[in-house]
Amino acid sequence: MAKIKTGFFCQNCGYESAKWVGKCPSCNQWNCFVEEVIQKGTDKKQNEWKEFSGTSKDLKIISLAGIISGEEKRIITKDAELNRVLGGGIVPGSIVLIAGEPGIGKSTLFLQDALHLKETTTLYISGEESEQQIKMRADRLNIQNENFYLLTETSTATIFQEIKKLKPELVIVDSIQTLHSPFVESSPGSVSQIRECAAEFQRYAKETNTPVFLIGHITKDGSIAGPKILEHMVDTVLQFEGDRNYAYRILRTLKNRFGSTSELGIYEMSNEGMREVSNPSEILITQKEDQLSGVAIAATIEGIRPLLIEVQALVTQSVYGTPQRTNTGFDLRRLQLLLAVLEKRGGFHFGVKDVFINIAGGLKVEDPSIDLAVLSALLSSYEDVSLPLHICFAGEVGLSGEIRAVNRIDQRIAEAEKLGFEKIIVSKYNNKGLNTKKNNIEVVALGKVEELYQYLF
Numbered sequence: 001m002a003k004i005k006t007g008f009f010c011q012n013c014g015y016e017s018a019k020w021v022g023k024c025p026s027c028n029q030w031n032c033f034v035e036e037v038i039q040k041g042t043d044k045k046q047n048e049w050k051e052f053s054g055t056s057k058d059l060k061i062i063s064l065a066g067i068i069s070g071e072e073k074r075i076i077t078k079d080a081e082l083n084r085v086l087g088g089g090i091v092p093g094s095i096v097l098i099a100g101e102p103g104i105g106k107s108t109l110f111l112q113d114a115l116h117l118k119e120t121t122t123l124y125i126s127g128e129e130s131e132q133q134i135k136m137r138a139d140r141l142n143i144q145n146e147n148f149y150l151l152t153e154t155s156t157a158t159i160f161q162e163i164k165k166l167k168p169e170l171v172i173v174d175s176i177q178t179l180h181s182p183f184v185e186s187s188p189g190s191v192s193q194i195r196e197c198a199a200e201f202q203r204y205a206k207e208t209n210t211p212v213f214l215i216g217h218i219t220k221d222g223s224i225a226g227p228k229i230l231e232h233m234v235d236t237v238l239q240f241e242g243d244r245n246y247a248y249r250i251l252r253t254l255k256n257r258f259g260s261t262s263e264l265g266i267y268e269m270s271n272e273g274m275r276e277v278s279n280p281s282e283i284l285i286t287q288k289e290d291q292l293s294g295v296a297i298a299a300t301i302e303g304i305r306p307l308l309i310e311v312q313a314l315v316t317q318s319v320y321g322t323p324q325r326t327n328t329g330f331d332l333r334r335l336q337l338l339l340a341v342l343e344k345r346g347g348f349h350f351g352v353k354d355v356f357i358n359i360a361g362g363l364k365v366e367d368p369s370i371d372l373a374v375l376s377a378l379l380s381s382y383e384d385v386s387l388p389l390h391i392c393f394a395g396e397v398g399l400s401g402e403i404r405a406v407n408r409i410d411q412r413i414a415e416a417e418k419l420g421f422e423k424i425i426v427s428k429y430n431n432k433g434l435n436t437k438k439n440n441i442e443v444v445a446l447g448k449v450e451e452l453y454q455y456l457f
Helices: 044-053 080-086 106-116 131-141 156-166 191-208 229-233 280-284 332-346 368-383 409-418 449-456
Strands: 005-010 033-039 095-100 122-126 148-151 170-174 212-216 236-241 248-256 264-270 273-276 295-302 305-317 325-328 353-359 391-394 423-427 442-446
Touching: 033 191, 080 248, 080 264, 095 106, 095 191, 095 229, 106 122, 106 131, 106 170, 106 212, 106 273, 122 156, 148 156, 156 191, 170 191, 191 212, 191 229, 280 305, 295 368, 295 409, 305 368, 305 409, 325 332, 332 353, 332 368, 332 449, 353 368, 368 391, 368 449, 391 409, 409 423, 442 449
Parallel strands: 095 212, 095 236, 122 148, 122 170, 170 212, 295 391, 325 353, 391 423, 423 442
Antiparallel strands: 005 033, 236 248, 248 264, 264 273, 295 305, 305 353
């Protein structure tokens, strides 16, 4: 029997060292090195994977031109939001990591989606809950599926023996942090165990062409628990997020080898599970009877989906010596930039005012095209004059006070028109190639912040 080989690895960045050191030379973190088994004196692990593919592959160098490319046949789920986020469905042989806060609804969402796949043999592996707990949740969802199988086990050796018997077409693991491999001598949830268990599922997915979903935990600072290499190993990383005070949840793509990384899916949490929100613009805009100052509607785009969101602003006289700048769902540095533009180009004295910004619905928006709506809401609250109803905004604001063009303006205009808006204010530089005659909405093109103020007030 060969000697067991061990090494020391940084839990933060994965740096390898032959001996323990106090400070990592790569990321400069202290006390982050743990000893891990690199190689055990047995070839059982390699032989185990040959059994999945039937015959071991002969490694050889091949020319790129000699590879025949074909269209991947994806598994289309009943969940349109998940299909969009994954880039058009589940790719065979892909491995997807889903991370989110505890209690946000990760297990419910993927149990629901798996139960809807009635033509696909699905294996749901749970290391956190018993069969009775999962059965109770399935009864609450009220979906029947004869091809859905359950396994409550944490040892990967036992899991792969059961997988060999069932030969599922889809595997869901809840969660990767609870599993442990017999090839690594450390406790479940440690850096080496997470890496090894994920590597075993990655090899299984690629050799058998079976898609695998790994549900993962996050740390207190919001990052995915485990080594950073976990995100590099998988094909797709999804973040499931939401505010506990709202019923809405957002499934966001952080990495995708088979599609766009700027997609998001929106769900509403109910007693019957997760409900897809096909038209999020209607839920993100508050239905108001009275006209209020400090409210503007922005036409933004997330991935390929146009959204209309409500921007709320409150400008009040500062009581303390230092004015407050508070924001929810909007970049604080971007807010300070817009306030500086209004101070310099418009002559508004925001330096003695408290400013509060809120994006309604609990969304976090990074699209710079909402600058114009934020600026209009600030001016509306500053002057205490409500903006006209049925008007929305789409434009980026530059440091010199110019209103800059934004991309895919046609989709933004079409979404605003669909929701009954009568006017949309855009940059005059967006007029090139824009056909406004086919729309029933009035498109107002402006070039400067001063022109915006004169138009609105």
